[in-house]
Amino acid sequence: MFHRLGHFVVRRAWWVIGAWLIAAVAIIGSAPALTTNTDQAAFLPKHYESIQAADVQQKAFPSDKSPSALLLFERTDGAALDANDQAAMDKVTQGLADKKIPLVEQVLPVSDQTGSYSKDHKYAMALVAIDKSKMQQPEYTDAAKKIREDGKELAAGSNLKFQVGGDAATALDQKESSDKAGILIGLGTVVIILLTLGIIFRSPIVALLPVVSVIIYSLVATGLIGFASDWFGLKADSSMSQILTVVLYGVGTDYFLFLMFRYRERLRAGDNRKEAVANAVGRVGEAITSAAGAVVVAFAVLVLSSLGMFKALGPSLAIAVGVTALASVTLVPAILCLIPQKVLFWPSKAWQREPSNARFAAIGRTVGRRPAGAALVSGLVMVGLAIAALGYQGTFDMAGSAMPKDKESMVVQNTMIKAYSAGAADPAHILLTSQNGNKIDVAGLQGYVNDLGKVDGVAAAALPTPDRGISKDGLTVDVTVVLKDQSTTNKAIDTIGKVRTVAHDEAPAGTKAYVAGTTSVLKDINTAMAHDYSLVFPIAAVLIMIILGLLLRSVVAPWYLMASVGLGFGATLGATTLVFQDFKGESGLMFMLPILIYLFVVAIGTDYNILMIARLREEAREGRSPREAASQAIRHGGPTVAAAGFILAATFGTMLLAGNTMMSEMGFSIAIGIIIAAFVMSMFFTPALTALLGRRAWWPGHGDVKGHGEEPTQLVGTTMPPEPVGRH
CATH class of the missing domain: 1.20.1640.10 (Multidrug efflux transporter AcrB transmembrane domain)
Structure with missing residues (x-):
């Protein structure tokens, strides 16, 4: 089959190249843009408790303005905050509220009554609510950027150092870091390919060929991924573009080398240019497509994953590798057969003679003589x-791991951990809902709250206040639970498991408890990962073995x-x-x-x-x-x-x-x-x-x-x- 394909490509080379160019223009011109999702909860199926809890929270408290940004204040000299500093902080928070920044719903001032101050009074925080329905829109991070810029202007001239953290600021820093990383990775990848191929083949044209080819078919791959994401509602995370870049260039160069080494070998064996291309496709085409098949199968199996990030990543990479393999046995050979070998390998003449491959010949002799050793x-x-x-430990701090530690949102997060209870910046929420239509007696929940507060790893548990945490119909209440550890740590995840047990078992008669919050989401992600390990790994292995069996x-x-x-x-x-x-x-x-x-x-x-x-x-x-x-x-x-x-x-x-x-x-x-x-x-x-x-x-x-x-x-x-x- 691949010999016949090779014959067709060399006879219809311009047709093949033209078809790829037309496909690239048509697909990229009509494909929807790739979007990313930074909301971890969006990656989980609906049957997990944290997602059900989020739905309950949204229905019971639709107008609840939960904080999306944290304003952290401290003195520039490190001293405790005083009355003058309180006035300066009020100026900042009121000034931000008066500016009516788009999507900003509420700016809560610094107050002793709301626990804004750290125990040593050196730090104070104010909370900002931003419309979370726009979390995946550029306006969400634009709001965080505007808060940061305007807040620094309002704090200028005072003794205060002003910084912004929280979800919105983290998303902003993550986006900026991701954009920078994408540029560095793309440039680094191209430079490595050009230098390495230039050294191996001593030819600038050979070095450029895979880069030019990848540019053409990456447009096709990116467009097809955009269509697939749009049609099937796939939700990619922020690392998608960088991984795609590396896979397209890396795997594309791999398959180019598979073909190029064999093409050069056939030229040395006496084939003319077109014969060499056709025979190269015939001899390595099966290896390329089988190798690509194994990769595509392994990636495609991720559609069985419980997590949306893998459901998007797997098919996207499968499409990218599939397009790469197709281009490697059609587009690349078509280009090769049109370029005279003296031009292709210029200025080197080493392609005309077979090297001794002394190192590899020596390795081959050693393995052949002593295979057991x-x-x-x-x-x-x-x-x-x-x-x-065996010493592997998993961690779930995706935001902290996705950007440098000196980013402002990371500095705020680390300062909050030191200045307050580590879990204070991101508490868990127990949503207690009535199952019999009777309003919940909030005063009667004190014993329930005390039981939650006694859970090992919990710093504090608090009843809702009359103006916050009780739904309008009185059928749902929100009990806040502050953990001793940062919300993304393994200790916090272990603690939330215990909190769930107590919350469910001790819930008053006629009610049902749901545990919400970041740590609850991560607990469910951990469970989903265990499911994926037991399902995705063996299925991918079996399918790859079938491909190997058919090939061999x-x-x-x-x-x-x-x-x-x-x-x-x-x-x-x-x-x-x-x-x-x-x-x-x-x-x-x-x-x-x-x-x-x-x-x-x-x-x-x-x-x-x-x-x-x-x-x-x-x-x-x-x-x-x-x-x-x-x-x-x-x-x-x-x-x-x-x-x-x-x-x-x-x-x-x-x-x-x-x-x-x-x-x-x-x-x-x-x-x-x-x-x-x-x-x-x-x-x-x-x-x-x-x-x-x-x-x-x-x-x-x-x-x-x-x-x-x-x-x-x-x-x-x-x-x-x-x-x-x-x-x-």
């Missing part, structure tokens, strides 16, 4: 790193290939745990990191396994013994895997430029996972095991026997002589 050593490296994964016509090979990838996953998580938890001292890794590592390392790591095992099978079909086939596969396939692995790892490594913990953890973990997949798993472990198993690796098929599953390599209408055995 190679498998043991590479396996022990992965097992050793995987043991460190084997039942045996997929098992040890997936086992090696599983070791790679454990080693990746272990290495990341060592670097960020043990060396850097982070309290934990982002909670979604294991599933991202699994998907990227399993899917993309399988790419290199597929490329190497496909080359090994090709060498075996030439009549070589299993050990010699492994040796030759490493010699000829090693440079491709090494180059592709290095570029893809480096492109993911550009996420470290984002300057925030979440992107740094993601970039490092996927980069190290790809390095392990390319340089440990595919270069040593997989070929060594295949050499040890011999022909049993292909059971029950005959994948290593010439003639089984092969297509002729000649172009229709040509009289190409058969390639001599051993010539590559």
Whole structure:
């Protein structure tokens, strides 16, 4: 099939290029723009308690102006706030209220009666309510920016330092940080690709080719993702654009290298330009599409996730990789066959002669002679790193991890934790609702509130006041519970579980309790993640194994290939745990990191396994013994895997430029996972095991026997002589 596709592309090259350009213009011109969602609750299904609680809260208190921003005041000299400072703070809060900033509903002043002051009186906070129905609109963060700018102007000339934190300010800082990170990652990725390909091929045109190609088909991919997000209501988080950039350029360059190395090899074997392109597509097209199929399946399985962020991320990346694979066997070959090789490889002439590949030949000989030792050593490296994964701890502070620590909203958050109870800035809410139509006796809830206050990890629990926390019909009341720990910590999540138990079990007769708030949402996300681990992981593994079985016509090979990838996953998580938890001292890794590592390392790591095992099978079909086939596969396939692995790892490594913990953890973990997949798993472990198993690796098929599953390599209408055995 791929030989026929290669023939079609070289004969209709301009048609193929024109079709891609027309598709890019048409799709991007009509596709809806990609939007992101920063509301964690929006990522959960409706059956979780925190979402049900939010619905109850909205219905019972539709006009409740819950704070979206925190105004933090302190003296510039660090002294306690006095009466003059109170007057200055009143000037700021009243001035902000008078400005009638769009979406700002209420500015509550600093007051001793409302607990605005810290215990040492060095800090004071005021609360600002912003219309939360506009949370995902630019106007929401614009309001936070205006509050920040106007508040600083109003505080000028006083002894006060004024800062803005809270949800709206966090969303503003996160957006600005994300935009900056996107630019850095995009530029870093392109520079790495240009430099690396320039060094490998010593040609500026070859270096530019994948970048130009990606620009064309990324427009198609982005447009299709926009349509899919719009049609199916997918909700992406703020990291989507950066991940898409890296995947499109990284995976696109990978597949370009798969094709380019084989194209150059066919030129050296004596093919003319069009023959070389067609034969390159014919020989690696199956490996590219199978590798892409594994990635697409792994990502697409995320539609089964309970979390909206993964439901959006998975299909989006699946679309991106699918488009990349299609372009790699159509658009890229069409461009290649139109460029004379002397122009393509200019100014280098090294493409005309086959290098000795001395390093990879030496590695191949070592693995071929001592496959047991190679498998043991590479396996022990992965097992050793995987043991460190036992120390993994998850953390849920997405806002704090998504931007640098010196951002104003993060400074406010950390100051609030030190100055007040750590959970004071973001308390939990127990929504007690009547089930029998009778109004709730608020005074009679004191015992219930006392029980909540006694829960280990709770700092305080308070009854609602007559003017706040009681619905108009008297059928719902809001009991505020302040936790001792910050709302996003694991301790707070453990505490909220205990709070739920007491809230449900001790609820007065005729009422039902719902626990709302950030910590309650994170508790449900934690539960949803456990569900996803038990569902997504095994389904993705089974589907990838089926793809491997179909590619290799084997039942045996997929098992040890997936086992090696599983070791790679454990080693990746272990290495990341060592670097960020043990060396850097982070309290934990982002909670979604294991599933991202699994998907990227399993899917993309399988790419290199597929490329190497496909080359090994090709060498075996030439009549070589299993050990010699492994040796030759490493010699000829090693440079491709090494180059592709290095570029893809480096492109993911550009996420470290984002300057925030979440992107740094993601970039490092996927980069190290790809390095392990390319340089440990595919270069040593997989070929060594295949050499040890011999022909049993292909059971029950005959994948290593010439003639089984092969297509002729000649172009229709040509009289190409058969390639001599051993010539590559």
